[in-house]
Amino acid sequence: MHRYKQFDHTADIGVEALGKTPKELFANAAFAVFDILTDLKHINPAVEKKIAVDGDGWEDLLINYLREILYLYNGEGLLLKEFLIDKIDERHLEGRVSGEPFDPARHRINTEIKAVTYHQAEVKEEHGMWQGRVIFDV
């Protein structure tokens, strides 16, 4: 199973993430953000951060989770590699992520993701698979 698929929009990048469970879907969507952003094999999971976010439904929760993850890069300069969801329901999520501070000498930014948009965002369960669709501003 692919963890995610990238699709194209005129000025931006979209992602369709997959998972057998909501936990897996959310972790894979977060993975997609950093897989697009940089080359993950150069990241050491040295720093761990706890994450807790709320939302008013699956889509909102996914967007808020990805916004939170992305802030760790845009605001705190962390490149993340590992994503774990400990607890999740439609309105709340708790998890952990790990990575290390961006170091221009060792890390390269391939595509800068600047924001997670609400545009055409969707989370659905089909034939036992969870799918999430999000468009990023790049």
Next chain:
Amino acid sequence: MTELKKIDENRWMIPQTGNMRVPGIIYSNARLIREMGSDESPKQVANVAHLPGIVKYSLAMPDMHWGYGFPIGGVAAFGLDDGVISPGGVGYDINCGCRLVTTNLINEEIKDHLKDLIVALYHNIPTGVGSKSDLKLSANEEKKVLTEGAKWAVERGYGMHEDIDATEDGGRIKGADPEMVSARAIERGREQLGTLGSGNHFLEIEVVEEVFDKDAAAAFGLHEDQICVLIHSGSRGLGYQVCDDYLARMVKHLGEIEIPLPDRQLACAYISTPRGKEYLAAMACAANYAWANRQMMLHWTRETFEHALKKGPRDLGMRLLYDVCHNIAKIETFVVDGKEVKLCVHRKGATRAFPPGHPALPPQYSKTGQPVLIPGDMGTGSYVLAGTEKAFAETFGSTCHGAGRVMSRTQAKKASRGRAIERELAAKGIIVMATGRGTLNEEIPEAYKDLDQIVDVVHKAGISKKVARLRALGCIKG
């Protein structure tokens, strides 16, 4: 597909249907409409027409393309009492815009120094993804930037007072309240003041190639063969964070807008409510940050030219012609149905184009109309236009803002695979230095609409008039 009815050669109407409150009007020509293909932006123009308090029509400029919520190139005005403000209708990069600097130099004088100049600019102005400035602001100092804008920079030695007069709104939107800006946004702004950023932002040395309107060009201080510098940048991470914060907040309270929105990214709040006012106060902060940002880069550009060419400021005569923003919402006065009314005009990828005699213009441009700066894509050059009465009457004093993408970034990367874009541009006599390897490939000229076509539409439609065209000589990018 959204229905488009031709009004004339340069205007197309989207008839008012369903829950649209007003019709849509797209400024475009047959070729640009054809080239738009399956782009969904007309539908987005129609979606904007659903929003409460929208006045007259939902507009789009010829460089229109798909955005989220609002189309890029969209213009919409709302009544202050019954209308809404939408962070998505301003865009993430609040007060993304550009400024044009004229010089006393002609092409011949810098030809042999061009490479040195580009290299020096590249070293003196931080570019690229997450680029940081040498300056790390304290939170308190940053708050002064947010309330004072370009003036903050000038008072600290970055530029001259004349620069402020030649900046839209004097480089400062009133009503900015740093308390409305989140700690995260403040944090993101601390190290990025005076940085160009990445993506489509650039700093370009250009030469005036053709003058279309001699009188206006003279008033703007432009003549053929003259060297100019164009700076295109915005409010960096701070603006993004402000947009992101307020979008999330407004999405949470979507219930307050009585109608179902076709798209969550259109999330908005009534202008008259605390949430609406808070966003406007935060947006003003980000706009002011962007003006301080471009002001600092102007100062470093001047310094770089002085050092590289070993000439004094007087000889170089680097004068700010004008600075415009093209992602913004403004409270401005217009005449609607014979009455003067204050409206909140959203320009998302559109430029203000005020007519001759408008009180917002500096005296030197009161006869010509506002200078309008239209950057092209990397290596294309740019246009200088002038604002008109017709823009004031038809488009809430607005016109196009640039070339507008036609290819997605992935398509552009595919199209540029195996090519040496830097060398291709060099063959055309254009020197480009970029931080990111990907950027050059994503920003190839054919990824954008034809700038001449776009400017042709706004000129023929009369919502701005051509003054001069500039050709790119050298460019630094993120």
